[in-house]
Amino acid sequence: KQEVTQIPAALSVPEGENLVLNCSFxxxxxxxxxxxxxxxxxxxxxxxxxxxxxxxxxxxxxxxSLDKSSGRSTLYIAASQPGDSATYLCALTDSWGKLxxxxxxxxxxxx
Amino acid sequence: xxxxxQSPSNKVTEKGKDVELRCDPISGHTALYWYRQSLGQGLEFxxxxxxxxxxxxxxxxxxxxxxxxxxxxxxxxxxxRTQQExxxxxxxxxxxxxxxxxFGSGTRLTVV
Numbered sequence: 757k758q759e760v761t762q763i764p765a766a767l768s769v770p771e772g773e774n775l776v777l778n779c780s781f782x783x784x785x786x787x788x789x790x791x792x793x794x795x796x797x798x799x800x801x802x803x804x805x806x807x808x809x810x811x812x813x814x815x816x817x818x819x820x821s822l823d824k825s826s827g828r829s830t831l832y833i834a835a836s837q838p839g840d841s842a843t844y845l846c847a848l849t850d851s852w853g854k855l856x857x858x859x860x861x862x863x864x865x866x867x
Numbered sequence: 868x869x870x871x872x873q874s875p876s877n878k879v880t881e882k883g884k885d886v887e888l889r890c891d892p893i894s895g896h897t898a899l900y901w902y903r904q905s906l907g908q909g910l911e912f913x914x915x916x917x918x919x920x921x922x923x924x925x926x927x928x929x930x931x932x933x934x935x936x937x938x939x940x941x942x943x944x945x946x947x948r949t950q951q952e953x954x955x956x957x958x959x960x961x962x963x964x965x966x967x968x969x970f971g972s973g974t975r976l977t978v979v
Contacts (some may be wrong), residue, residue: 790967798972799958805967834915845910853898853917859909 757782760848762858770866775833777861779846784824787853791820791831792845800845804831819828849856869893871895871971873959879977880949886921887976888944900968901934901944910958916942951976 759782769775779789788807791837792800804813806829812821817834833840845860872891880886892899901913916936927933931950938943940957946953956975962968 787965788967792970797956797975799956800960800970802967802969807965847968849962849968851964853962854905854915854923854962855900855912855968856908 758786758848758850758856760767760846760856760858761787762846764861765859766862766864768820768866769836770863771836772784772836773836773841774866775831775863777831777833777846777863777867779829779831779858781827781829781848781856785848785850786802787849787851788820789820790847790849791818791829791830794843794845796842803844808864812849828859838865838867871897871959871961871969873957873971874976875974876972877942877977879979882951882978883948885945885947886949886976888946888957889956890942890944890959890961890971890977892940892959893963893969894940894943896961896966896969897939898962898964898968900960901941901942902958902960903957904958904973911955913944913957924973946976949976954978 761780791803806822819832822829843860843862845858874889899916902910914934915923931947932962934944935979954972959967959971
């Protein structure tokens with residue numbers, strides 16, 4: 757049974773610092789991995805999708821890496837801003853399309 | 868449409884009434900999920916539809932909850948005899964296998 761763990765559960769950094777969010781999983785037989793952002797009381801916004809054959813994806817200040825052999829993905833957010841404050845979730849999809857979420861990392865970026 | 872559409876966006880209902888929540892997935896997406904999220908809590912899986920396969924209903928919390936997906940497209944989540952603990956945001960997501968999931972904005976259900 758796939759288990760997805762996100763560490764740390766919460767993170768507070770001053771504006772301008774780089775953010776490093778970790779996601780680990782126990783079964784490397786994944787189809788893809790997706791990082792989401794959730795603002796309080798809102799739905800989930802997809803940030804990056806990494807296919808199982810890929811090692812990383814980049815979008816603006818965001819970079820996500822995937823190492824299937826070690827069961828890890830890392831989301832980097834460069835030069836954090838107060839608007840980056842949110843909960844970040846990683847989710848794995850298997851070949852059937854079934855999703856498995858981590859519990860999330862709650863990020864606060866202080867001005 | 869361009870995204871996953873959920874309606875209504877907000878619903879206030881009296882305890883004991885039935886409610887129906889609607890999800891319009893992205894056209895062509897074969898996979899559809901329902902989740903719910905109580906205030907300050909994580910995502911709780913409810914039900915998963917994939918193509919013509921039998922849905923995975925293992926997350927439905929009680930027999931008051933049911934869902935259907937007509938014609939492989941629109942899905943309706945029905946809650947019968949609503950209780951106050953049913954108050955939550957109900958989220959729908961759809962995907963074409965391999966393309967990643969897109970979430971709707973959710974329906975905020977309040978049972979009074």
